[in-house]
Amino acid sequence: MKIYNTLTNKLETFKPIHKNTVNMYVCGPTVYNYIQIGNARPVIFFDVVRRYFEHLGYTVNFVSNFTDIDDKIITKALEEEKTEMEIANQFIEAFHKDVERVGSSTKYLAPRVTEYMSSIIAYIERLVKKDFAYQIDGDVYFRVSKMKDYGILSGRNVEDLTSGARVEINDKKENPLDFTLWKKTDVGLKFPSPWGEGRPGWHTECVAMIEDIFGGPIDIHGGGADLMFPHHENEIAQNHALNHNFVANYWMHNGFLNINDQKMSKSEGNYIFVKDLDVDYMGFRLFTLSTYYRSPINFTDALLENYITEWQKLKRTYTQAFYKLDLAEQLDESVLPIEAVETIKTNFMAAMDNDFNTANAITELQNIAKYTNQKIRQKDQYSELLAAVKTFETFFAILGLDPKTSRMSKAIKSMYYEWADARKNKEYDKADRLREALSQKGIL
Ligand SMILES: [Zn+2]
Incomplete structure (x- = not known):
């Protein structure tokens, strides 16, 4: 079994950390809206990865999170005069429906960020203690300059990133590349922490939940190629600083799904929600899997x-x-x-x-x-x-292609024999009528 590891940019033989077990984590959605068809690609592909490992006899511990606290959720909650939890619950339910629509399993561990707050805060505290993070006015930032190999996953280096960085309005940070671990917030749901009330940064959530759930490095970390930088790069930076590992031994990234050769975006007006596709979703699954996962798909x-x-x-x-x-x-x-x-x-x-x-x-x-x-x-x-x-x-x-058919029922069988008899007895009208009925059921 060979896997293209985006961490090393090599095709490598898969060796699990624990015998016959695959521990894998795939970044899940921020739940403030329905998912679009591009988001369905990792949902379908990593479900196949799980299925194949299980076919080979592995036990797969599949974890994919819900980011249920975020600025976008807070904005939506304010707009709709609901609580953040109501918004999150609504779109978690919608997500599960879409996952089922495209034929993937929903039976996996799906931790919610708000349920892991103490682990996330403890993770950040350790980074601060080790001097890899610093606090300013209730915000906590990761000190990128302290990481020698920052950029290892995406192949970017600190100099290029710094020269490419736009001038930041936020001059609190020591370095424009430093990213937020804890954010002081005045609006919406907030949590108490040693740095005051606020909420965690996205990049810390995944990596702290992985540590809490798996207790150490995992076999596979997956997600869309758009997450490689900065999200996954920053997961690696934090974990390397704390635990001297790269979170996972194999990093897998799926390519984009474009629409009519354009990137799918709200501003382009070419956003298609999975729920609105309204087709035979098994055909959509077949379409998605008909391209090697690392290559882009052009949807028409x-x-x-x-x-x-x-x-x-x-x-x-x-x-x-x-x-x-x-x-x-x-x-x-x-x-x-x-x-x-x-x-x-x-x-x-x-x-x-x-x-x-x-x-x-x-x-x-x-x-x-x-x-x-x-x-x-x-x-x-x-x-x-x-x-x-x-x-x-x-x-x-x-x-994961389900033909949703069952073996022939007694009634259908007798209809078939009736047709065969009618044909033998040259009762053409009856035979035609039965043939038509059987053909509609896909039998003839
Ligand atoms: Zn993530």
């Missing part, structure tokens, strides 16, 4: 439409194959290894082992569909069809 309506059609085709092939098995008399249910199917399986696993290359894995999904279509048309290919159906099911489970 036409492209999505193609993938929705492709998904329907895959689903139809799979369903027809198992219906054919359902109708077979005295079927031997033992699955025999079929050479052509084994080759497709091997190629699928090789693609997944090569840094979760779902694009190549989906090519193999299409290959199993091609093979299945051939076997559906041929006579007495039950062993082949059975092997193909089982392979379909493995691929679907790993990719």
Whole structure:
């Protein structure tokens, strides 16, 4: 199993810290609005990472947080005359709905920042004690100049960053690159701390929660490429200062999702919420996974439409194959290894082992569909069809594609036999009518 590690910029063999266990953390949303389709990319991709590790027999401890206190939440709460908690709860519920829509699991640990306040404050206190942080007027900042290798993740260096930094209005800081660990606030929800009332900085939240939950460095830290700088860089700086590690042994970043070759942004007016997509979301999942996760995706309506059609085709092939098995008399249910199917399986696993290359894995999904279509048309290919159906099911489970179909019911089976009899007895009107009904159910 190889993973492209953004910390070292190398493809590396995966070695877990604890045997047979994967501890992973993916940065979650700040809950003040619905998520847009670009935010769905890590939601889908890292769910597949979890599924694949589980398929390989690992126990995966998957954690993804909710930032439930933030200026944006406070602003929204004031606008809507609600409390920050009401806003956060509303959009946490909406997030879970969207996660389910796109076929990802919501059964993971989702810590909320407001529940980890004492750990976060203790983390900042340790940084202050070690002189890596300083307090001014109730704010606490990280002292970037004390970190020799600041910029290690994003490949930026302090000189370039300093010359590129805009002149700051905030002249309290020793250095414009110093980032906020604790922010004194007058408006909205605030928490008591040794530096007065306020709330934590975003970069400290994730890293303090990781330490609290996992008790040390983890295997994988994931998120969108837009989080690499400054968010993840600053997570690493703090943890390196305190604990001399890089938070995670493997850092994974997914590429952007653009719309019609433009970056998705509110100002461009091309913002699409997941909930508003209103399509077959499995088609959207297939579309998202059809590009290698590190490459950018360019979203267009036409492209999505193609993938929705492709998904329907895959689903139809799979369903027809198992219906054919359902109708077979005295079927031997033992699955025999079929050479052509084994080759497709091997190629699928090789693609997944090569840094979760779902694009190549989906090519193999299409290959199993091609093979299945051939076997559906041929006579007495039950062993082949059975092997193909089982392979379909493995691929679907790993990719999180749910065909939402079930085996043929008794009623459908008798309708099928009625159609076969009508055809045999040359009752053409009846046969046509039944054929139409069966075809609508995807059986013929
Ligand atoms: Zn984070």
